[in-house]
Amino acid sequence: MTEYIINENLILEELCNGKIILRNFNTNKVHLLNKTAAYILKNLDKSTSELSRLLFENLSNNINISIIEIEEDIKLTFEDFINKGLIKPSNLVTKNNLKYAKVRNLYLEIISLCNKQCLYCYNKENISKYEIIDVKNIEEIIKQCDPKILEGIILSGGEPFLYENIEEIFILCKKYNLKVAIVSNGSLIDNKKAKMLSKYNINIQFTIDGYNAELNNLTRGKNSFESQISALELLRKNNFKGFLNIRTNLWSKNLSYKNIKGIVEICEKFEVLRLDLVEAKKNGSFNEILLESDYKKVKSIIDKLNTKVNIVYERDIEEFKCELDKDLMNIEFGLRISANGDVFPCQYFLDKQFSIGNIYHNTLEEIIYGDKNKKIIDLISLRKSFIKKCTDCVYGDKCNAGCPAKAYLNNNNIFTTDGSCYKRKLDFANYYIKLI
Numbered sequence: 001m002t003e004y005i006i007n008e009n010l011i012l013e014e015l016c017n018g019k020i021i022l023r024n025f026n027t028n029k030v031h032l033l034n035k036t037a038a039y040i041l042k043n044l045d046k047s048t049s050e051l052s053r054l055l056f057e058n059l060s061n062n063i064n065i066s067i068i069e070i071e072e073d074i075k076l077t078f079e080d081f082i083n084k085g086l087i088k089p090s091n092l093v094t095k096n097n098l099k100y101a102k103v104r105n106l107y108l109e110i111i112s113l114c115n116k117q118c119l120y121c122y123n124k125e126n127i128s129k130y131e132i133i134d135v136k137n138i139e140e141i142i143k144q145c146d147p148k149i150l151e152g153i154i155l156s157g158g159e160p161f162l163y164e165n166i167e168e169i170f171i172l173c174k175k176y177n178l179k180v181a182i183v184s185n186g187s188l189i190d191n192k193k194a195k196m197l198s199k200y201n202i203n204i205q206f207t208i209d210g211y212n213a214e215l216n217n218l219t220r221g222k223n224s225f226e227s228q229i230s231a232l233e234l235l236r237k238n239n240f241k242g243f244l245n246i247r248t249n250l251w252s253k254n255l256s257y258k259n260i261k262g263i264v265e266i267c268e269k270f271e272v273l274r275l276d277l278v279e280a281k282k283n284g285s286f287n288e289i290l291l292e293s294d295y296k297k298v299k300s301i302i303d304k305l306n307t308k309v310n311i312v313y314e315r316d317i318e319e320f321k322c323e324l325d326k327d328l329m330n331i332e333f334g335l336r337i338s339a340n341g342d343v344f345p346c347q348y349f350l351d352k353q354f355s356i357g358n359i360y361h362n363t364l365e366e367i368i369y370g371d372k373n374k375k376i377i378d379l380i381s382l383r384k385s386f387i388k389k390c391t392d393c394v395y396g397d398k399c400n401a402g403c404p405a406k407a408y409l410n411n412n413n414i415f416t417t418d419g420s421c422y423k424r425k426l427d428f429a430n431y432y433i434k435l436i
Contacts, residue, residue, distance in 0.1 A: 004044050004078075004087045009130040012041055022086060031086070037077055044087065088341070088360050100146035101364035104332040107154045107347035108133060108141075110169070112339040114158040116185050118207075119219045120249060120280045122350050122409075123158070131339040135168045137359065141337065142176050144364040149332055152179030154347075158339065161188040170200040181205065181243075187224060189231035194238040203243040205276075206231070209254055211262020218253060219280070232270040245274035250298065252288040257301045267309045277302075277313040281409055295423045314423060325400050328377050333368060343367050345376055348405035379414060380404050386415050393421070395428045 006012070006022075013021050020038035022031040033041065043054070081087045109123075112131040117124070133141075142150070153173055160166060160182050173180045182197075186206035189197070197204065206228060210216030213225035235244065248254075248263055260277070267275050277298060279290050290298075295314075302311050324331060324345055336347040342355040343364070354376060357367030367373065383390075383401045390396045401407070402418035410419045 004081075006041060006044070006087055007085060007131070010086060012038075036073055037081075040074060040077055040081075041087075099365045100149075101144055101368050102332050103145040103150055103335055103364065103368075105152055105154065105334040106141065106145070106150070107156060107334060107336040108138065109156050109158065109337065109339045110138070110160055110166075111158040111163045113162050114185075115162060115187060116159065116221045116224065118185075118221065120251070120283060120286045122281065122283060124283070124285075129339075132163065133337065133339060133341070133359075135165065135172060138169060139172055141359060141364065142172070142178070147176070150178065152181065154181045154183060156183040159188065160184055161193060167196055167200075170196070170202065174200065179203065185220070185224065185228075186231040187227040189227075189234060191234050191238070194231070194234035194240065197235065197242065198238045198240045201242045203245075204235075205245050205247055207247045207249060208263055208266065209249055209251075211259050211266065215254055215259060219249065219251065229266075232266075232272075236270055243274075244270075244272050245276060246272050247276045247278055249278055249280040250290055250294075251280040252290065255290060255294060255297065257304065260298075260301050261305060264305055264307050264309055264311070268307060272309065274310045274312060277311060281406075292419075292422045295426070314420070314427075321398075321400050322380060322403060324377060324380050324404070325383075328369070328374060331377070335364070335368075345373055346405055348403065349408070350405070351408065354405075354408075383407075383415055387417060389417055389421065393425075395425060398428060399424055 009024055011023050013023055015021060020033045020041075022033060022041065023029070039054075043050075046054070078087075110133050112123075112129045114121075114123075142153075153169075155163075155166070155169065157163075161184055163169075170180060180200070181203035182205070184204065184206045186204075207220065208216055208225070208228055209219045210225065216225040216228075217223070246263065246267055248260070264275060266272070280286070280288075282289050298313055302313060305311070323334070334346055336344040336349065337359060338344070341359040341361075342352070343357045343359060344350075344354055345356055356373040356376065357370055359367075362370065383404060384396060385391065387401050390401045402420050402424070404414040404418070406418035406420070407416045408414045410416070
């Protein structure tokens with residue numbers, strides 16, 4: 001029998017009356033357990049046959065029940081626990097005849113918890129939970145990827161610096177000669193962490209939305225700006241040499257020359273090499289996104305800035321095609337793996353319906369070449385042919401309808417464009433004018 005563990009956000013408690021409960025310490029929801037259920041959860045390391053024998057010895061004097069009935073009860077109880085998400089396998093599925101998965105990069109949400117609540121966060125429903133991918137399972141994930149293809153790992157969350165033993169992940173990645181990048185809010189980087197980041201030459205990205213505290217903290221939360229500037233100072237003090245880039249999520253209240261110039265000056269002061277300007281995405285509670293016409297305004301602001309900082313806004317013209325718009329066997333995936341083990345074909349697919357499997361149930365090879373992923377890849381390949389806007393467009397063969405994940409995020413439908421047609425047409429036109 002597969003060895004199971006209780007999910008990280010649950011704890012067994014014995015009440016003063018002798019009753020055993022399973023408490024979710026995030027929601028405070030309680031499951032009252034009968035004797036069989038309590039005994040199973042206390043002895044998850046034992047096999048079904050061992051549990052049956054021990055329970056039979058424990059119960060047979062009091063209840064007229066056979067060992068076969070007990071074993072059947074245990075199996076049903078296990079299924080119920082799994083279906084309700086109370087327990088999960090302690091180790092990833094492995095196989096002796098494992099074939100490597102073709103993965104270029106791994107985007108690992110190593111912990112679900114976060115210490116901030118950013119206005120436009122895509123992961124709000126999970127940030128109050130406590131789920132993690134432990135180090136031994138991260139190593140198993142790495143082992144399942146083709147070492148000739150896998151380049152690096154991006155650690156995200158939640159907030160990755162809430163992960164208690166994050167240094168063990170750095171040591172692990174060094175063992176496998178993998179590049180490591182962290183996507184963080186920057187608020188938890190103290191002197192100790194800054195030293196550690198310098199020691200392992202980790203690449204870092206964190207988000208600054210405003211050049212001052214008043215503007216930045218509108219989206220990032222109280223004291224965010226102060227803690228981020230402190231983090232930059234500590235990294236410089238500890239001679240940080242990794243690649244550092246800042247991301248700015250543009251929205252209706254921070255799109256101005258003054259703000260972007262101010263953020264560029266922060267980059268220059270702390271020798272940040274790259275600034276990513278990204279349009280904030282709407283979610284259930286945030287919809288103050290940029291208008292289509294704001295694209296020219298952003299481009300105009302960038303053109304006016306005289307800086308050595310590499311400012312990246314939207315994707316370069318060569319990158320408009322989706323990596324997933326290929327034959328399945330030719331794709332080198334950039335998988336997103338959430339803290340509960342769900343696998344997505346790309347880090348930009350966020351909705352649960354695009355989960356193609358779970359690392360606790362199947363190997364990465366089985367997940368990538370499984371029916372769920374095949375269906376998603378087939379749908380992506382068909383998109384352009386079913387979107388009239390694309391079939392009528394002279395640039396249709398250049399962008400293949402844009403990003404399917406962004407299309408779903410904006411419209412709840414991948415058989416729509418991603419909302420960037422206007423921008424791409426402008427860029428394509430300028431591109432071809434320069435060639436003439």
